[in-house]
């Protein structure tokens with residue numbers, strides 16, 4: 010009996026960046042129609058390995074074989090010609106074009122290709138068909154800008170399929186998707202497998218990997234740490250292999266140690282946002298309480314957060330801290346009162362990628378490091394280093410440009426900034442997006458610690474496990490409306506989903 014040649018063999022791949030060995034003799038084999046999960050902690054080298062395969066960066070050493078033949082892949086186009094397509098985490102679709110144009114993007118009219126004729130009718134017909142194939146019921150003439158993030162991602166997958174992909178790389182495809190969208194993607198991945206397409210799937214969501222992967226390949230510190238097959242892929246085994254030790258229990262659960270006495274803590278009344286002016290949102294967060302905010306993407310949670318913090322104008326609102334009414338016009342007002350927002354999109358508002366780690370951490374707090382208008386470098390560096398240690402930011406030095414950190418470590422830098430303050434109200438918008446399980450546990454602990462110190466904490470999260478695990482109470486939103494607030498004994502995935510999809514009419518009526 011002969012073993013079929015694997016479609017992909019990467020062997021002895023090494024890659025060094027200044028000050029970091031990102032990959033050290035890493036191997037990865039993928040069979041035809043196999044779903045291989047590539048997992049590991051933040052900074053383990055997953056994206057780097059895939060960027061080499063996708064032709065985005067070059068390797069220092071090692072070989073890549075497709076169907077047993079050595080290949081050189083020096084550009085995404087060359088990867089594509091070999092049947093390798095990359096679904097990036099930061100989406101590469103162009104939103105001023107329509108879906109069809111995106112699907113046929115980067116595909117030149119080559120020999121015999123129908124694009125030679127520039128038969129637009131046929132392009133749209135083919136695009137429509139591809140969209141239908143992946144279950145996106147939209148005309149391919151729809152401009153990308155009108156689609157949700159999840160739909161745009163599906164268009165990317167349609168593009169990969171249309172390009173005749175044999176290997177599709179998905180780097181954290183679900184990190185910005187909601188629960189139901191994630192389910193859809195999981196189905197699509199299974200369907201790709203049924204069509205003999207191989208998928209390399211990077212994710213920090215262990216239950217997804219458990220469900221879909223045929224094999225999980227684990228990287229740790231730029232090296233192969235082992236692999237797990239089939240039914241042996243369990244949450245625990247993966248985590249142990251990823252971190253090289255047993256993790257303490259993932260969630261200890263919230264304590265419910267907040268106080269909800271009148272006048273204590275943070276109160277928001279009659280908040281009307283620009284996006285959903287027809288709905289009034291009111292809630293309070295006790296001193297020392299963690300209030301989760303659940304809902305589908307686009308439910309208006311981030312708008313509420315931004316309006317409270319003063320980044321976005323609110324049509325009207327009343328905000329009070331410990332019974333005292335506050336007036337917040339802009340973020341500076343909010344910060345003066347001890348109210349902070351850790352935003353969702355680290356690249357837009359949380360992180361300055363051209364600054365180094367130290368500068369990013371000390372940026373919002375510069376006053377406290379400067380004496381006589383001179384920044385006290387030593388003090389600043391020490392604070393940055395302490396913050397890095399507190400949540401294990403993986404960087405060779407605090408002088409490293411933030412742009413060069415792995416995705417999860419960038420997110421940690423954003424969080425680290427706020428550690429250097431003494432906040433009274435902290436709003437976290439998707440705090441653990443793209444963060445590995447170990448670091449997540451550390452961040453949850455940190456959030457609970459802040460609450461225990463008397464901070465009123467709001468955590469906006471689209472991850473069910475997270476919101477159920479960390480919250481004392483959960484506020485759920487649906488299309489701009491607060492559809493209900495759950496107390497701990499009422500917590501369940503189903504209860505949250507019901508409110509999030511707006512099917513809980515009693516609660517809606519109660520809101521009025």
Ligand SMILES: Nc1ncnc2c1ncn2[C@@H]1O[C@H](COP(=O)(O)OP(=O)(O)OP(=O)(O)O)[C@@H](O)[C@H]1O
Pocket residue numbers: 026027029030031049050051052053054055056057058403412413414415416417418443445
């Ligand atoms: N362009 C670069 N310059 C310098 N260092 C880099 C660069 N790209 C990646 N690195 C470093 O290489 C290591 C591996 O990073 P990589 O992005 O592959 O990690 P990852 O496993 O994808 O992590 P995450 O789960 O956080 O996305 C990290 O230490 C990172 O800081």
Ligand SMILES: [Mg+2]
Pocket residue numbers: 055056057180415416417
């Ligand atoms: Mg990555």
